[in-house]
Amino acid sequence: MKGYKIKKGQGLVLENMPSDLEHDQIKIKVSRATVSNRDVVSYGQDEDSVVLGRQCVGMVTELGDDFLQKKSDAKGKGVFYGLQRGDRVVVSPYLACGECKNCLANKKSICNHLQVVGKDVDGSLRDFVIAKEKDVFVLPSQVTDEQAVFVEQVAISLAAFAQLSLQKGDHLTIVGGSVTGLVMAQLALYYQAIPILVDMDETALRLAQKLGVVYTVNQVAVEPKKKIFSITSGNMSDKLALIAASQIGASRAMSYLMRGGKMAIVDPGEEYRQELDSQSVAGLVVSKQVNLCGVSNGHDFMKTAINMLANKAIGVEQLISTVVDFDKVGGVLSDIAGAPHKYIKVLVKF
Ligand SMILES: [Zn+2]
Numbered sequence: 001m002k003g004y005k006i007k008k009g010q011g012l013v014l015e016n017m018p019s020d021l022e023h024d025q026i027k028i029k030v031s032r033a034t035v036s037n038r039d040v041v042s043y044g045q046d047e048d049s050v051v052l053g054r055q056c057v058g059m060v061t062e063l064g065d066d067f068l069q070k071k072s073d074a075k076g077k078g079v080f081y082g083l084q085r086g087d088r089v090v091v092s093p094y095l096a097c098g099e100c101k102n103c104l105a106n107k108k109s110i111c112n113h114l115q116v117v118g119k120d121v122d123g124s125l126r127d128f129v130i131a132k133e134k135d136v137f138v139l140p141s142q143v144t145d146e147q148a149v150f151v152e153q154v155a156i157s158l159a160a161f162a163q164l165s166l167q168k169g170d171h172l173t174i175v176g177g178s179v180t181g182l183v184m185a186q187l188a189l190y191y192q193a194i195p196i197l198v199d200m201d202e203t204a205l206r207l208a209q210k211l212g213v214v215y216t217v218n219q220v221a222v223e224p225k226k227k228i229f230s231i232t233s234g235n236m237s238d239k240l241a242l243i244a245a246s247q248i249g250a251s252r253a254m255s256y257l258m259r260g261g262k263m264a265i266v267d268p269g270e271e272y273r274q275e276l277d278s279q280s281v282a283g284l285v286v287s288k289q290v291n292l293c294g295v296s297n298g299h300d301f302m303k304t305a306i307n308m309l310a311n312k313a314i315g316v317e318q319l320i321s322t323v324v325d326f327d328k329v330g331g332v333l334s335d336i337a338g339a340p341h342k343y344i345k346v347l348v349k350f
Pocket of ligand 1: 096097098099100101102103104110111112113114
C-alpha cells in the first residue's frame with residue numbers, strides 16, 4: 001500500500017505503508033479519489049501530515065476475520081454483515097466514535113470526537129484504504145464512481161438545509177461558488193427553493209447558470225446587497241449558506257439576509273475555522289436577530305445523498321474540472337497552490 005503524505009523538510013512524498021487488516025476492518029481498492037481543500041492547505045505547510053485526501057470510492061477486496069467468522073456462524077444462511085468482496089463503496093470522510101453521548105443518541109454528526117479523514121486520520125489518496133464497516137456505504141449500480149465522489153457535498157448540503165429548515169419558495173442565498181456551493185444551489189432547486197449564488201468567479205457563476213440556477217450575482221461586478229434586494233422584492237434572503245471556502249466575511253454575508261433569517265456557515269472538514277473566528281459577527285446576530293448555525297459535516301446524510309445521486313436529482317459530472325492519474329497528484333497540488341481557483345473539482349484516477 002502506498003499513500004501521499006507531507007513530510008517536514010521533504011514536501012509531498014509517496015510512502016509505503018503496512019496493509020495488515022484488523023479483525024473488524026475491510027480493505028478497499030480505491031478507484032476514484034479527489035483533491036480536497038485540506039490537501040492544498042497541508043501541501044502549503046511544512047509539517048508532517050497524515051495521508052492526504054478526504055473523498056474516495058472503491059471496491060471491497062478483503063474482509064477481516066470477524067466477517068468470515070460471522071459468515072460461518074450463519075451457516076451460509078444470510079450473512080451477518082452486509083458487505084461482500086466486490087462491493088463498490090464510498091468511504092465516509094468523517095469518523096464518529098460511536099460511544100459518546102451524542103453518538104449514543106444517534107446524533108453522530110455532532111460526535112464529540114468526530115475525526116476528519118485526511119486531516120485527523122489517514123486519508124484517501126492511497127491505492128488501498130482500510131476502514132470499518134460503519135464508515136462505508138455500498139453504492140447502487142445507478143451511481144457511477146465519478147458521481148459518488150460528490151456524496152460528501154450532497155450530504156453536507158442536506159445537513160445545511162436541515163439546519164436552515166429550508167422550505168419550498170424560500171430565497172436561499174449561497175455565498176461561495178465552490179463545488180459545495182454549486183451542488184447546494186442545484187439541490188435547492190430540487191427542493192423548490194430559490195437559490196441565489198454569489199461569487200466573484202465568473203466561470204463558476206456561468207456553470208451555475210448552465211445547471212439551472214437562474215440568479216447568480218458577481219460580487220465584484222455588482223453590489224450584491226442591491227441585487228438581492230431586487231431579486232427578493234425588497235425582503236432580502238430568507239435563508240443563507242456561507243460556504244467558508246469563499247473566505248467572504250460572515251458579517252458581509254449576513255447583510256444579504258432578512259431580519260430574523262437563518263444563516264448556516266458551511267465548512268466541510270473545518271478548514272477555515274480560524275479565519276471565521278476573526279470575524280466579529282455577534283453584534284449583527286443580535287441586531288438582525290439572526291439564527292446562526294454551523295455545519296461542518298454531512299455525516300448523517302450520506303445514505304440520503306447516495307439515494308439522491310441515484311435519482312439524478314442533480315448533475316455533478318460537469319463539476320469535474322480535470323482528471324489526473326494517481327502518480328500525477330504532486331503536479332496538480334502544485335498547480336492549485338499557484339492558482340487556487342483553477343479547478344472546481346479534481347478527480348484522481350487509479
Ligand atoms: Zn461520538
